[in-house]
Each structure stands twice: as structure tokens, then as C-alpha cells.
Amino acid sequence: MADLQSENEKLRADNRELRRQLNIQRLSLEAKNRALDAMHWVWCDGGCSDGVHRWDKTPLTEEIVKEVENHARRLRRWLENSIERNQRPLG
Secondary structure, three states: OHHHHHHHHHHHHHHHHHHHHHHHHHHHHHHHHHHHHHOOOEOOOOOOOOOEOOOOOOOOOHHHHHHHHHHHHHHHHHHHHHHHHHHOOOO
């Protein structure tokens, strides 16, 4: 009987630890998904209802799309300038 109680306690402790780990993973994934929403990540482009802003549920507006397009152009310019700068001879 003592062996069963000991095993039961061990299983309960293991269960608590697994629940703790799952909670950490859930919180981490939620933070990552909210960060993707903040970048206006497109989860699906087929017009599905949860294609963008799946976690914060803010409506996608024309202004947001224009802002993202402008940011994408700036990112492209940054990359091109960075490549050009790194290809220049030193001196």
C-alpha cells in the first residue's frame, strides 16, 4: 500500500511539472502569435475570416495595408543598400 501511495505522489508531482511546462509553452506561443499579429502576419490569403490579426482581433484597414507596404519598400531599400555597402572596396 505504501508503494502505491508513493507511486501516486510521484505521478501527481510529474503531472504538476508537465502542466507547468505546458503553461510556459502556451504563454510563449501566445506571445509569438501576438508579435506576428503586430507585424500584420498573413496566416492565410484565401479570404478566411482569421487570415490576419488572429489573436488581437483588430480590424485590418486600408491604412494598415498601406503602412505595411511602405515598410516592405523600406526593408527592400535597406537590404539593397546593405548589399551595396558590403560590396564596396575598403579604403
